[in-house]
Amino acid sequence: MNDTVPPAGTPPAERRAMFGTVLVANRGEIACRILTTLARLDIRSVAVFSDADRGARHVALADTAVRIGPAAPQASYLDIDAIIAAAKQTGAEAIHxxxxxxxxxxxxxxxxxxAGIVFVGPSVSALGVMGDKIRSKNHVAGYGVPVIPGISEPGLSDEELVAAAAGVGYPLLIKPSAGGGGKGMQLVNAPGELASGLVAARRVAASAFADDTLLLERFVTAPRHIEVQVLADRYGAIIHLGERECSLQRRHQKVIEEAPSPLLDAETRARIGDAACRVARSVDYTGAGTVEFLVSDAAPSEFFFMEMNTRLQVEHPVTELVTGIDLVEWQLRVAAGQPLVLRQEDVRLDGHAVEARVYAENPERGFLPTAGTVLLLDEPAGEGVRIDSSLVQGLEIGSHYDPMLSKIVAWGESRAQALARLDGALADTVVLGLHTNLEYLRGLVADPEVAAGRLDTGLIDRRLPTIRFRAIDHGLLASAAVYLHSERWAAPDEAAGRGVTWPGRVWTAPSGWRMAEPRPSRYSLAVSATETVDVLVQGTADAAFVSVGAARPGSASESATTHAVSLVPVAGAESRFSIAVDGVATVWSIVGNGRELWLGADGFVALLTVRTRSERLAEHLAANARADRPGSPEVRSPMPGTVVAVQVADGDVVEAGQTLLTVEAMKMEHRLTASVSGVVSIHLRPGELVKLDQIVATIANQNPEHQGGQP
Structure with missing residues (x-):
């Protein structure tokens, strides 16, 4: 071990040796975050990686890295034997x-x-109590901590939970006893929804946590999710570092967090902090942990214990920014046996911090997970802005792991300044090559209720219909076509090697010039799997005349429009272009591979696919074949992922709306249903991989006039 200098003010008697080598048993942005502190403390770092993460950023950041298995988490990051073996192999004294x-x-x-290795976390007994929601709830109630009404007994069957639900009351939440992060939680508003909710919750709990034990809790109306950060050493010292407001959630997953909460007054802050310390003291807790409470917006002085997370939280940066305390450093110091030198009265909350989670998901497709390769990356910087990220250009984002890519955090002297800085940082973030929730995050930050601090866990669901997302309109299509036109015009002349100079380009470049009237260049751009728009371009990129037409009769783009478009590269900014459409300029980040074209501006991202002439013809024929159908006979996967269940067999007669199969990606399940009634053709099995928009089933109409062959 090396003796790392303790923080300023540490008495000499409290100096302890720090670790010489620490293994980080994780991936993504949190692994990068921990590695940053290890580097600052001059501690040798070890990363672990699966086959899917061989080129990941955390692997490059570490001093050394060890492969621990294939892409599947169960065979790599969840393989305890592989983690311990990697620690022994590299001489790691501790595992974070x-x-x-x-x-x-x-x-x-x-x-x-x-193995004689230090676990950077609490004791086994504390993990056992707090790692089980049923046990922890019953435990803290004995220490005078208020808890939410519900039923929390181990081993209850679905039938027993259904019987107990009437006593709990509706609406209620089904929650897996093991695990966290909202995974598997199901909101049940009425008795008729309970049975299916229990089935879904058990399946996710068993898959994610290898434990399908469930509990029921009363759903608190207009609840606010407020959590308290605690820090404890092995000598009995316990302090809290204030609270975080985490009420902005979707599907029980936090989206935007902040510190401190705009709801609590000083007196309530002190009481909830004291309650959190009591929870930690009840299990002789050591290290950093978080105690989560529900607080009613209508009665902010009342709070109820939900659970204790015996680990670092995703949203820990907001606490670090307002307290100036590196939580990872103190996790390591406590694990190494150093005592806390901070006292409760030393903790000061300075200013305000807000964090937004950037996910690989498509808000316009119901926030389903996305995958792809990061083709272009530009992450923001500036006063009060912090980025915790795993992103690098060229990184492949698959469907095996959690969809969170990075966290964008902003600090300000006031809450308003922090929100403004966060919005600016979100606008300046460019991630092209896959869809993200950046535009959606900007919409939330700009919401008047959020700006006023009037939050609750149901706010996003209520406000989402009011968030306006930018659409792929004719102006964007014109911009994309002129960009493609400029790329073709700038391409090296095939005859250049033969000494052909500029005049020869007149005959080979696609400017539209010819001896008679200029002939426009045609670009067919697919905006979805079923809709393609033709765009005609005349002239050059600095002065183009563009006509945007319809893909087919009845499409959203039926009316043709014409535009004057000019494109100018932004000096000193790779892949950025100022494109003016009818005099209105937008600075776009653009990247393409000849087949796909990605455009991004102010958090908005669009993907267009360039269609060939033969593909356009095939698309028109397919559209004509579908014209007399009430719905598409093709069932496509709305996200890339893994088939986890197939509910029908090939040749079954199905009804419109019937579930055909279930696809899972990034710990999220999605049921695919029949769009029409008929005979299903399906040849997938559980465990098979599917791509975005892949046809997973077709349905043949049973009407006799259509039985000459499959449509």
Whole structure:
């Protein structure tokens, strides 16, 4: 071990040796975040990686890295034996689990004890109590901490939970006892929804946590999710570092978090902080942890214990920004046996911090997970802005892991300044090659209710219909076509090697010039799997005349429009172009591979696919074949992922709306249903991979006049 200098003000008697080598048993942005502190403390770092992460950023940041298995989490990041073996192989004295994966796994903590390796986290007993929602709720109630009404007994069957639900009352939440992060939680508004909710919750709980134990809780109306950061050493010192407001959630997943909460007054802040310390003290907690509470917006002085997360939280940066305390550093110091030198009265909350989670998901497709390769990346910087990210240009984002890509955090002297800085940072972020939720995050930050601090966990669902997303309109299509036109015009002349100079380009470049009237260049741009728009361009990129026409009768783009368009590259900014459409300029980040074209501006991202002439003809023929159908006979996957269940067999007669199969991606399940009634053709099995928009089933109409062959 090396003796790293303690923080300023640490008495000499409290100096302790720090670790010489630490293994980070995680991936993504949290692994990068931990590695940053290890580098600052001059501690040798070890990364682990699966086959899917061989080129990941955390692998490059670490001093050394060890492969631990294939892409599937169960065979890599959740493989305790592989993690311990990697630590032994590299001489790691401690393992930092980050969050997610094995971070709250008592079996890993026990394996560390057996191997003589320090687990950077609480004791096995604390993990056992707080890692089980049923046990933890019953435990803290005995210490005078208020809890939410519900039923939390281990081993209850679905029938027993249904019987107990009447006593809990509706609406209620079904929650997996193990795990966290909102995974598997189901909101049930009425008794008729309970049975299907239990089935879904058990399946996710078993898959994500290898434990399908469930509990029921009363759903608190207009709840606010407020959590308290605690820090404790092994000598009995426990302090809290204030609270975080995490009420902006979708599907029980936090989206935007902030510190401190705009709801609590000083007196309530002190009481909820004291309650959090009591929870930690009740299990002799050590290290950094978070105690989560529900607070009614109507009665902000009342709070109810939900759970304790015995690990670092995703949203820990907002606490670090307002307190100036590096939580990862103190996790390491406590694990190494150093005592806390901070006292409760030393903790000061300075200013305000807000964090937004950037996910690989498509808001316009119901926030379904997306995948792809990062073709262009530009992350913001500036006063009060912090980026915790795993992104690098060229990184492939698959469907095996959580969809969070990065966190954009902003600090300000006031809440308004922090929100303004966050919005600016979101606008300046460019990630092309896959869809993200950046535009959606900007819409939330700009919402008047959010700006006023009037938050609750249902706010996003209520406000989402009012968030306006930019559409792929004719102006954007004209911009894309002129960009493609400029690329063709700038391409090296095939005859250049033969000494042909500029005049020869007149005959080969696609400017539209010819001896008679200029002939426009045609670009066919697909805006979806079923709609393509033709765009005609005359002239050159600095002065083009563009006509945007319809893909087919009845399409959203039926009326043709004409535009004057000019394109100018932005000096000193690779892949950025100022494109003016009818005099209105937009600075676009653009990248393409000859087949796909990605455009991004102010958080908005669009994907267009360049169609060939033969593809356009095939598309028109397919559209004509579907014209007399009430719905498409093709069922496409709305996201890339893995088939986890197939509910019908090939040749079955199905009804419109019937579930055909279930696809999982990034820990999210999506049921695919029949769009029409008929005979289904399906040849997929559980475990098979599917791509975005892949046809997974077709349905033949049973009407006799259509039975000459499959449509």
């Amino acid at each position: 689990p980050g969050y997610g994966f094995l971070s709250e796994n008592a079996a890993l903590a026990r394996a560390c004890e057996t």
